[in-house]
Amino acid sequence: MLVFKHLFFLYPPKINHKKSSISTISSLLNLCNNQHFLKQYHARFILHGHHQNPLLSSKLIEFYAKTGLYSHSLRVFDSILCPSFDLYNRVLQILAISGEFGKTLLFYDKMVSNFMYPDEFLYPFVVRSCREVIDVNLGRKIHGHLIKIGFDLNESVVDELVEFYDELGEFENARKLFDEMPERGLDCWNSAILNCLQNGHVDECFAVFNQMMEDNVRPNSVCVTNLLKASVEVKSLKLGIFVHGVIVVNGLSGGVDLGTALLTMYSKLGSLKNAVLVFEQMLEKNIIVWNLMISAYCRYGHLKKSVDFLREMISEGMKMDVFTALAVIPSIGELKSRQCGSQVHAYCIKNGLDSEILVQNSLIDMYCKVSACKKHPETRVAELAAEKLIALEPTNAGNYVLMSNIYAAAGKWDRVAKMRSVLRDRGLKKTPGCSWVEINGKMHEFRVADTSHPNSEDIYSILRFLEIEIEDVIKLSVLKPSVFDHEIAYQ
16 A cells, blocks of 8 residues: 555556546545655645635645644645635644644634634634633633623533633632533533642632532542542541542442542541552552552551562562652661561562662661661662762752761761761751641641741640640659659650
């Protein structure tokens, strides 16, 4: 077939173009899947006077676009004396679908200047183009056109307009448009929930969902997956359990994506028991699911279980990836098991993960914790690895802390002091850890000496009062200093 195409263009058949049917010429055009051949055919196309035929011109425009020659598509269009409304729509659609958003908007402006407007099925592409190029003024202008021609209540059009205003930060306008829609299908509700999630209005996700329930629209897996993500964002286990209930009541499929979303929610919000139940009920388990469980066991102090899970995963034929390594290595460090550490290190080498900076970082930290650097000949190896990390990331304070830990494990306190001096002199600080407290379904985040919380003054006032109370209890105690004193102070 390929040989025939080459012969066709080298020795084109003699066709009586006046008598040949449009369908015959159209069929010959279908043979052109190469830019060079397409240009040859275009030349013959003009030579025999077919460049004004709307059907053939439309095909030529489409074929140029398929080969990436959008400028040629527009030239063909410009050569037509009286392009039809359908041809305008076709060119606009080709440009928009191809991701040529700037050209789409220029062509739309050209179309409107000729007193033509796209049909309601193409306007979503036009609005999306405005969103992609962030053309605020043109977006508002197009919204005005939509109101003028009566397409402003079309579900697909409004859906794109809502996203457009959401990304501008005009959430009230987006919500007003959504509320005024006469009919809202499931896709529209899902888009509204997703927009709230992506644009920082996470609390609104559940308000929209409640409104959706009032309209008797049943959710699908896409809807509940976004709600599970919203539960994690607001750090509310109660909302997560509520969404799980919605999944069960509506008999939604327990596929791997939905199962992963449930597992993520439970593992991140502190319900390891429910995470395990979800894992056990999943029929299909991919590497993401296994990594989530290993990480969850490690996070909640079940260190040996996380290592056992790794072994079970490997026995199931799964291969470790970077996230597996980063999830399980901290457990081994806390367990202080050199044997497990060497085994996981071997797994990392086998799967080509030992060259990853983050994995190297974790392995060094692990070896420090299991005291391998002090008692075994890996001391110099760990030092070299840490030095390499510092060379690659000289502004990462964590690398210097790792090096300091290596020296501390080896008893080299003069070098520990030197590392701390380097951190101080270079003005580097390790990212502080944080804690969370859930009150009335809302999660509050705290760091050491943190004053960012809106009620920080009241919180510190209560803490100072508690300090005074503790001091009074200690002073009044007639017991000799003992462990009991510390217990009172702690309480």
